[in-house]
Amino acid sequence: MVQAQFAITPFVKPKAMMEPVGNRTLVNLPNYFTADFSGAGYGPDEIRTVTLLGHKVQIKPILKSNTFHFGDGSSVGPTESRGGGYPNGDVKHTYLKRGTVSASVTTVYGGQFAVDGGTFTDLPGTATITGPVQPIQVLEATGRLVR
Template sequence: MILEQFHQTDFALPTMSIEPPDGRTLVNLPVFYELVWPEDGFEPDEIDTTEIIGYEVRIRPVLESATYHFGDGNSIGPTSSLGGQHPDGDITHEYSGAATVEPHITVVYGGDVSVDGGAWTAIPGTATIEGPLNPLEVFTSRNRLYD
């Protein structure tokens, strides 16, 4: 019953912060990706409390891994990195040609359970959640010298 409840948990839908912002970038420019948790749903370390056959059951999601899909066939992961913003983020990608791509994140949640205030125990199994697509236009640019 606990494993079933774990899979019914309203997990936070992983979203991406992308830099440069506004859904546009240039070929060969590093794009920085960051995993962002929305306010809705249960993100890692937030506790979902329910009752099962008269017992208080607390489920605490745990981030097992994230895979960053860049929309051009390339990806990084699985990793435990949340990425980050420019200039310190460690999840970056450079696009090699002009295109419209739809990067997204896949998160694998594990979990811990506590029954009636008891010790936390790992839940056997995981839940995989796909984040939404983030349209990104990749442009080329030409340099010109003028006299």
């Protein structure tokens, strides 16, 4: 019954966030990516409480991995990292061609449960959730001599 409740948990869909902000960047510029879990649903380490057979059961999604898809055919992961912003973020990507790409994050959640306030125990299985596509415009800067 607990496993069935885990399977129907409304998990947060991870959103690919990028620096520089605004989903616009330049060719050959390093970009820093973060998996954002601020949407609706239950994200990593948030607790969902249900009642099963008269017992309070807490279900906690656990982040197993993220795979960052950059929209140009390349990706990073699976990794336990959530990424991060400049300068210390560890999920970086540099686009080599101009155009519009679609970035996203796929998260694999594991789960734990506790009954009536007891110790959390691992649940078997995982849930794989892909977040919404984020369009990113990759521009090319050109220099020109001005007198």
